Amino acid sequence: MVSDLSIHPARADDQGLIRAMVKEAGLDPTSLDWPNFLIAENSGSVVGIGQVRPKTPELGSLIVVPERRGEGIGGALIEALAATVEGPIYLECRGTLATYYARFGFEEIHPREAPMPLRLKATIGSKLAGLFGMRLAVMVRR
Numbered sequence: 768m769v770s771d772l773s774i775h776p777a778r779a780d781d782q783g784l785i786r787a788m789v790k791e792a793g794l795d796p797t798s799l800d801w802p803n804f805l806i807a808e809n810s811g812s813v814v815g816i817g818q819v820r821p822k823t824p825e826l827g828s829l830i831v832v833p834e835r836r837g838e839g840i841g842g843a844l845i846e847a848l849a850a851t852v853e854g855p856i857y858l859e860c861r862g863t864l865a866t867y868y869a870r871f872g873f874e875e876i877h878p879r880e881a882p883m884p885l886r887l888k889a890t891i892g893s894k895l896a897g898l899f900g901m902r903l904a905v906m907v908r909r
Contacts, residue, residue, distance in 0.1 A: 769809055769814075769835070769838040769839055769840055769843075771809055771810060772807060772808070772809050772814075772840065772843055773807070773808045773809070774805050774806070774807050774808075774843060774844065774847045775805065775806055775808070776802075776804070776805060776806075777801040777802070777803075777804035777805065777806050777816070778801065779801055781801050781804065781806060782799075782801045784813060784816075785799055785801055785804055785816055785828070786799055788813075788816055788830050789828050789830065792830045794827075794828055794830065795827065795828070798818075798820050798827070799818075799828065800818075803818040803819055803820060803821060804816055804817065804818040804828070805817055805818070805844060805847055805848055805851075807831075807840050807843065807844050809835070809840075813832070814831060814832050814835045814840050815829075815830060815831040815832065815835070815840045815841065815844050816828060816829075816830050816844075817829040817830070817844040817845070817848050818848070819848050819851055819852055819856065822884065823857055823881075823882055823884065823885045824852045824854075824855075824856050824857065825856070825857045825858060825859070825885050826845065826848055826849070826856055826857070826858040827858065827859075829841060829844060829845065829848075831844075841867075842870070842871060845868075845871045846871070849871070849908060855907050855908060855909045856907070856908050857881055857882070857885050857905065857906065857907050857908075858873065858905075858906050858907075859885060859888065859889050859892065859903055859904070859905050859906075860903070860904050860906065861896075861901060861902070861903065861904070862901070862902030862903060862904045863902075864904070865904040865906065868906050869906075871908065872908045872909075873906040873907065873908045874906060874907060874908075874909075875904050875905065875906050876905055876906065876907050877905070878890050878893065878905045880905075880907070881905050881907070885905065889903060889905045
């Protein structure tokens with residue numbers, strides 16, 4: 768775990784940073800509303816971001832800057848984001864990342880077990896991913 772890590776709610780002026788980080792990471796660029804995000808900082812530098820989309824609730828846009836991966840920043844963000852939700856929290860990820868999220872109490876479920884709109888997004892996403900030889904996983908932390 769990285770020492771001196773600060774996790775705080777995003778502010779309106781973080782919106783550009785959020786969009787840039789999501790674009791650079793190649794993640795879903797929709798529903799990037801700064802009030803849903805937490806920002807992780809270390810020594811005054813942003814080292815990670817993540818959000819909970821409120822309607823589902825769905826963990827998303829979880830990004831740790833490449834040079835800081837493996838230091839526990841992602842896990843700290845996951846726990847901080849999960850603490851903002853009462854009840855289950857869902858996510859959709861590449862199948863290769865399912866074991867990572869399982870470390871934080873997420874279990875894989877069939878997409879039809881997920882609430883709308885995640886169910887629809889996951890069904891379409893799975894079909895598209897299959898065209899590229901990839902598998903998507905839908906997970907829940909109860």
